[in-house]
Amino acid sequence: MAMNSILNPDDIKKALDAFRAVDSFDHKRFFEMVGLKAKPADDVKKAFHVLDADNSGFIEEEELRFVLKHFGKDGRDLTDKETKAFLQAADKDGDGKIGAEEFAALVRE
Template sequence: MAFASVGLKDADVAKALEGCKDAGKFNHKTFFQACGLASKSAEEVKKAFFIVDQDKSGFIEEEELKLFLQTFKAGARALTDAETKDFLKAGDLDGDGMIGADEFIAMVKK
């Protein structure tokens, strides 16, 4: 699991994924708490950012957010359009339509 390098435990990630397995049930704050990411250092959260940033652009764009759960476990569901837009809105502090590393850290640590 890629997130083991960030110090997340498989059981915690599985629990977090189970909590949002149904469409419309994803809440980023709840997910970050359940998987343990919220309790990690800013440096560890930044490592997680680069895992989610699949295209290595330095930003997490809407399409990467849609597939966010799949970065934690292959076969996990894609976020709904509404969940994706809410997630982006929560993290995009400067309004550029993307989430940068600092924005991601701020969102996770909130």
């Protein structure tokens, strides 16, 4: 499944364009811009599964680095700083990875 089957491709493009600059990524603003924040829980869960590239049931730090590429082929890699900030914001139980419920809570922030 691709993100453009869950979200509006124009919204995805606008959000990716807004975060082109290095160290500009803001997960709250991004999820709002792509329209994920307004989607029902089922769609948020589908997005989680797209981002969980290895199907482990978690989004690990290495998968987070490439999160924007899952939204569009022209998405950039997150920097180490952005990746760590994203993980820290979502990883409420401190296990070093993001579970489906943690992701859903992050999207709803």
